Amino acid sequence: MEILMIVTSGVIIAVGVYLLMTRSILRVVFGIVMLAHGAHLLILTLSGLQQGAPPLLTEEAASYADPLPQAVILTAIVISFGITAFLLVLSYRTYKVHQTDDLEELRGNADE
Amino acid sequence: MSTLHFVALAPFIMAVLIPVFYFKFRKIHTGWFVLPLPLVLFLYLLTYIPAGGDPMNPVLNSVPWVPSLGIDFTVYLDGLSLLFSLLITGIGTLVVLYSIYYIANKNGEPLHNFYVYLLMFMGAMLGVVLSDNLIVLYVFWELTSLASSLLIAYWFHKEKSRYGALKSMLITVTGGFSMLAGFSFLYVLTGSFSIQEIIAAAGTISGEPLFITAMLLILVGAFTKSAQFPFHIWLPDAMEAPTPVSAYLHSATMVKAGLYLVARMTPVFGMLTEWFWILVIFGLTTLLWGSISAVRQTDLKGLLAFSTISQLGLIMSLLGMSSAAMHYGAAGSEALYTTAALAAVFHLINHATFKGSLFMVVGIIDHETGTRDIRKLGGLMTIMPVTFTVSLIGLASMAGLPPFNGFLSKEMFFTASLNVASMDILNLETLGFFIPVAAWTASVFTFLYCMIMFVRTFTGKFKPDNYEKHVHEAPAGLLVSPIILGGLVILFGMFPNLLAYTIIEPTMQSILPGLLNGGEQFYVNIYHWHGINAEIMMTIGVVFAGAAITLNLKKWQQTFFFNRERDPLNAVYDSMLDNLVTGSQIVTRAQMTGRLRDYMVYMSVFISALGLWTFFRYDSFAVDIGAQTPVPVYMYIITAVLLISTLALPFVTHRITNIVLIGVVGFIIALLFVIFRAPDLALTQLLVETVVVVLFLLVYRHLPEIKKESVKGWSHAVNAIVAASVGIFVILAGLSVHAMRTASDITPISDFFIENSYTLAGGKNMVNVILVDFRGLDTLLEVLVLGIAALGVVTLVKHRMKGDEDV
Numbered sequence: 001m002e003i004l005m006i007v008t009s010g011v012i013i014a015v016g017v018y019l020l021m022t023r024s025i026l027r028v029v030f031g032i033v034m035l036a037h038g039a040h041l042l043i044l045t046l047s048g049l050q051q052g053a054p055p056l057l058t059e060e061a062a063s064y065a066d067p068l069p070q071a072v073i074l075t076a077i078v079i080s081f082g083i084t085a086f087l088l089v090l091s092y093r094t095y096k097v098h099q100t101d102d103l104e105e106l107r108g109n110a111d112e
Numbered sequence: 113m114s115t116l117h118f119v120a121l122a123p124f125i126m127a128v129l130i131p132v133f134y135f136k137f138r139k140i141h142t143g144w145f146v147l148p149l150p151l152v153l154f155l156y157l158l159t160y161i162p163a164g165g166d167p168m169n170p171v172l173n174s175v176p177w178v179p180s181l182g183i184d185f186t187v188y189l190d191g192l193s194l195l196f197s198l199l200i201t202g203i204g205t206l207v208v209l210y211s212i213y214y215i216a217n218k219n220g221e222p223l224h225n226f227y228v229y230l231l232m233f234m235g236a237m238l239g240v241v242l243s244d245n246l247i248v249l250y251v252f253w254e255l256t257s258l259a260s261s262l263l264i265a266y267w268f269h270k271e272k273s274r275y276g277a278l279k280s281m282l283i284t285v286t287g288g289f290s291m292l293a294g295f296s297f298l299y300v301l302t303g304s305f306s307i308q309e310i311i312a313a314a315g316t317i318s319g320e321p322l323f324i325t326a327m328l329l330i331l332v333g334a335f336t337k338s339a340q341f342p343f344h345i346w347l348p349d350a351m352e353a354p355t356p357v358s359a360y361l362h363s364a365t366m367v368k369a370g371l372y373l374v375a376r377m378t379p380v381f382g383m384l385t386e387w388f389w390i391l392v393i394f395g396l397t398t399l400l401w402g403s404i405s406a407v408r409q410t411d412l413k414g415l416l417a418f419s420t421i422s423q424l425g426l427i428m429s430l431l432g433m434s435s436a437a438m439h440y441g442a443a444g445s446e447a448l449y450t451t452a453a454l455a456a457v458f459h460l461i462n463h464a465t466f467k468g469s470l471f472m473v474v475g476i477i478d479h480e481t482g483t484r485d486i487r488k489l490g491g492l493m494t495i496m497p498v499t500f501t502v503s504l505i506g507l508a509s510m511a512g513l514p515p516f517n518g519f520l521s522k523e524m525f526f527t528a529s530l531n532v533a534s535m536d537i538l539n540l541e542t543l544g545f546f547i548p549v550a551a552w553t554a555s556v557f558t559f560l561y562c563m564i565m566f567v568r569t570f571t572g573k574f575k576p577d578n579y580e581k582h583v584h585e586a587p588a589g590l591l592v593s594p595i596i597l598g599g600l601v602i603l604f605g606m607f608p609n610l611l612a613y614t615i616i617e618p619t620m621q622s623i624l625p626g627l628l629n630g631g632e633q634f635y636v637n638i639y640h641w642h643g644i645n646a647e648i649m650m651t652i653g654v655v656f657a658g659a660a661i662t663l664n665l666k667k668w669q670q671t672f673f674f675n676r677e678r679d680p681l682n683a684v685y686d687s688m689l690d691n692l693v694t695g696s697q698i699v700t701r702a703q704m705t706g707r708l709r710d711y712m713v714y715m716s717v718f719i720s721a722l723g724l725w726t727f728f729r730y731d732s733f734a735v736d737i738g739a740q741t742p743v744p745v746y747m748y749i750i751t752a753v754l755l756i757s758t759l760a761l762p763f764v765t766h767r768i769t770n771i772v773l774i775g776v777v778g779f780i781i782a783l784l785f786v787i788f789r790a791p792d793l794a795l796t797q798l799l800v801e802t803v804v805v806v807l808f809l810l811v812y813r814h815l816p817e818i819k820k821e822s823v824k825g826w827s828h829a830v831n832a833i834v835a836a837s838v839g840i841f842v843i844l845a846g847l848s849v850h851a852m853r854t855a856s857d858i859t860p861i862s863d864f865f866i867e868n869s870y871t872l873a874g875g876k877n878m879v880n881v882i883l884v885d886f887r888g889l890d891t892l893l894e895v896l897v898l899g900i901a902a903l904g905v906v907t908l909v910k911h912r913m914k915g916d917e918d919v
Contacts, residue, residue: 004747008751009842020708055878074879095814
C-alpha cells in the first residue's frame with residue numbers, strides 16, 4: 001500500500017505544480033491546496049501505514065502508529081489552511097483593484 | 113598579548129573615543145587629541161631599533177584567534193616591520209599635526225569622521241605590517257582599503273570624490289580577493305598561514321604547480337595596492353581626498369603596502385625566474401608610464417600622484433632585482449648583489465620623506481591660493497618663501513640631485529640596474545641591457561616633471577588676478593610638518609649612514625634572510641662620491657637631457673601626449689564598469705520576467721534537477737516492493753476516485769465543478785487519514801476542508817469565471833513536463849525513503865513520545881500531547897502565523913483603497 005500512496009501523492013504534487021504555473025489566480029490557489037494535500041499524504045505514508053493502533057493510549061494496544069509525523073502534519077494542515085485563506089482573499093483583492101485575474105496581465109514591466 | 117598587539121590595536125581603541133572628544137570639546141580641534149597617539153607609538157617603536165650596530169632579533173608573539181583554522185593574531189617585528197611601523201607612526205604624527213591646520217574646525221566640518229577613518233587606517237596598516245598570519249594580514253589589508261576609500265570620499269558631496277573612492281575600492285579590493293586566493297594556495301601547500309613557517313617551507317614546495325599560481329595571485333594584490341601598471345589608475349583619482357590623506361595614505365604608507373608584501377614574500381618566491389621578471393618588467397613599466405604621465409599633468413596633486421606611481425614602480429623593480437641575489441647562495445651577500453635591496457629600502461624611506469613634504473607643500477599652496485592648477489600658479493617664490501624652500505629641497509631630492517637623499521638612492525638605483533644587467537643568470541645576459549636604459553629614461557622624465565613643478569609654480573610672474581583670495585605665506589602650524597620632513601631629506605642626504613645599521617640593514621635581513629649565517633650582517637655604507645663612474649655619468653646625462661627638454665618645454669607641449677591629461681587606461685575601467693551595469697541588466701531582465709509561471713518553472717526545474725542529480729551522483733535510488741502492507745480492494749477504489757478528481761482539476765473550467773473536485777480530494781484525504789490510523793488528522797482535515805470550500809464559494813461571488821488557458825501550445829507542454837518531472841522526483845524520493853526505512857530497521861524517535869506522553873505530560877492522546885506540550889512553542893508560533901494571516905485577510909477585505917494607489 002505504501003507504493004500506491006507514494007505514487008498517488010506524487011501525482012497530486014505534479015498536478016499541484018502544474019496548476020501553480022497556470023495563468024488564472026484561482027488555479028494557482030488550487031495548486032497550493034493540492035501541493036499541501038500531496039505533501040501531507042507523503043509524510044504520513046513514509047512513516048509507515050497501518051502499523052498498530054491509533055496513537056491514543058486508551059487503546060492499550062501492543063503498538064501504536066507513529067504520533068510524531070501526525071503532529072507535524074496537523075501543524076501543516078492548519079498552516080496551509082491559513083495560506084489558502086490568505087491567498088483567496090489576496091486574489092479577491094487583486095481582482096477588485098486590477099479587474100483581472102490573469103497573471104499574464106498582472107505582470108509588471110520588465111524594468112521594475 | 114604583548115605590547116606590540118596593543119600598538120596595532122591602539123588606534124582602533126582611540127577611534128572609538130573620537131566622537132566623545134569631538135562632541136564634548138567642540139572648541140578644541142579633535143586633531144589635538146589624536147596627535148599624542150602616533151607620537152607615543154613612534155617613540156615606543158624607536159626602542160626596538162638595534163643598538164650599537166648589532167643584528168636585530170625579531171620579536172614574535174602569538175595570541176590565538178581561530179586556532180582550529182590555524183589563524184592566530186601573531187605579531188612579528190623584524191627590520192621590515194619596524195621600518196614600516198616607524199613610517200606609519202612617524203609620518204602619521206606629522207600628518208595629524210598638519211591636518212589640524214589644514215582642515216579647519218568650523219562650518220560644521222565632520223572632523224570626527226576624518227579622524228575615525230584616519231585612526232582606522234593607522235591601526236589597520238600597523239596590523240598589516242606587524243602580522244605574521246596571512247589571514248590576519250588580509251583582514252587588516254582590506255581594512256586599509258576601506259579606510260582609504262572612506263577618506264577619499266571624505267568630502268562626499270563632490271561627485272569626483274565618490275568616483276575616486278569607488279574606483280580605489282573596486283580595484284584594491286579585487287586585488288585583495290586575488291591575494292586571499294593566493295594565501296589559501298600557500299596554506300594548501302604548506303598547511304600554515306604563518307609567514308615565517310611558509311618561508312621555512314619555501315624550498316620544499318617550490319616545485320608544486322600551485323606555487324606559481326599563488327605567486328601570481330598574491331602579486332595581483334600587491335600590484336593593485338601599490339598602484340602598479342595597469343592597476344595604477346585609481347591613484348590619480350584618489351587625489352580628491354584631503355591633502356593630509358594624500359600625503360599619508362597615497363604616498364607614504366598605504367600604497368607601500370604592496371611593496372611591503374612583495375618584500376615579505378621575497379624569501380618565499382624569490383628563487384622563481386617569473387618573480388624576478390614580473391617584478392622588474394611591471395616595476396619598470398610603471399616607472400616609465402608614471403613619469404611620462406606626470407609630465408603632462410596640470411594639477412599639482414595629479415603630477416605628484418603620477419610621480420608616486422612611478423616611484424613605486426622604481427622600488428618594485430628594485431625589489432625584483434634584489435631577488436637575483438638569492439640565486440648566488442652565500443656569495444649573494446656581497447655588495448654587488450645586495451645593492452638592489454639596499455637601494456629599495458633606502459629609496460622607500462627617502463620617498464616617504466620627500467614625497468610627504470611635497471604633498472604637504474602642495475596642500476599649503478592649495479590652501480593659501482585656492483588652486484593647484486599650474487596654468488594659474490606662478491611666481492610664488494617671493495610670496496611664500498618658506499614653502500618655496502621646502503619644495504625646492506623635496507623636488508631636488510626627487511630629481512636626484514646632490515646632496516639630498518634622493519641623489520644617493522637614485523645613484524644606487526643606477527648601480528643596481530647596471531649590476532643586474534651584468535649578471536649571467538635568468539637570461540639577463542641577453543635581456544638585461546634594457547633595465548639601465550629604462551631606468552635612465554624614466555629618470556629624465558622624473559627630472560623633467562620636477563622641473564615643471566618648480567618652474568610653473570614658483571618662477572615667472574606672480575599674477576594676483578588668478579587667485580580668489582589674498583595670497584600669503586602659510587601659518588607656522590601648517591609649515592612645521594613639511595619643514596621636519598624637508599629637514600630629514602637633508603639629514604639623510606648628508607648623513608645617510610645614520611640609517612645604515614639601524615633600519616636599512618635589519619630590513620635587508622628580512623628581505624634576503626637566507627644569505628647570511630646567524631650573527632652576520634650585510635655591509636652597508638652609503639656615501640656620495642664614488643669617483644667618475646657610470647652612475648655619475650648617468651646622473652649628469654639625466655640633468656642635461658632634462659634641462660634641455662625643460663628649456664624647450666613650449667615645443668614639447670604641442671606633442672600628442674601632452675594634450676590628454678587623463679590616463680588612457682581609464683577608458684578601460686570606465687567601459688568595464690558600464691558593461692558590468694548593462695550586463696547585469698541584461699541578465700536580470702532575461703530571468704526576471706515578472707511572470708509567476710516563469711519563477712515557478714525555475715524553482716521546479718532546479719528542485720527536480722538537484723534531486724535527480726543527487727540520486728545519480730550518490731547512486732542512492734532504491735525500491736523495495738516486498739516490504740509492504742497488503743492493499744485491500746476498497747483502497748483501489750478510493751485511490752482511483754482521488755486520482756481521477758486530481759487529474760481532472762486542470763482540465764475543468766467550470767467553477768462549481770472545480771470546487772467539487774477540490775472538496776472530493778480534501779475529503780478523500782480525510783478518509784485516508786482515518787484508514788491510516790490518524791483520527792486527529794482526519795478531524796482537522798474535515799473541519800478545514802469544509803471551511804476552505806465555504807471560503808472558495810465566498811470568493812467565487814466576486815471573481816470571474818475561470819477562462820480556458822490561452823497560451824501557446826509549447827508552453828503547456830513545458831509546464832506539463834516540468835510538473836511531471838517534479839512528480840517523478842517526489843515518487844522516486846518517496847520510494848527510496850520507504851526502501852531505506854524498511855531496510856535499515858531504524859527505531860523511530862517517536863518511541864520517546866509513546867512512552868512518556870502520559871507520565872510526563874499527563875495526556876493519553878499522543879498527537880495532542882506533542883502539539884501542546886512537547887512541541888508547545890511550535891504550536892504557539894503556528895497560532896501566531898494564523899493570527900498574522902487572519903490580520904492580512906481582514907485588512908485586505910476591509911481596507912478600502914480608492915483605486916489610484918500604487919499597489
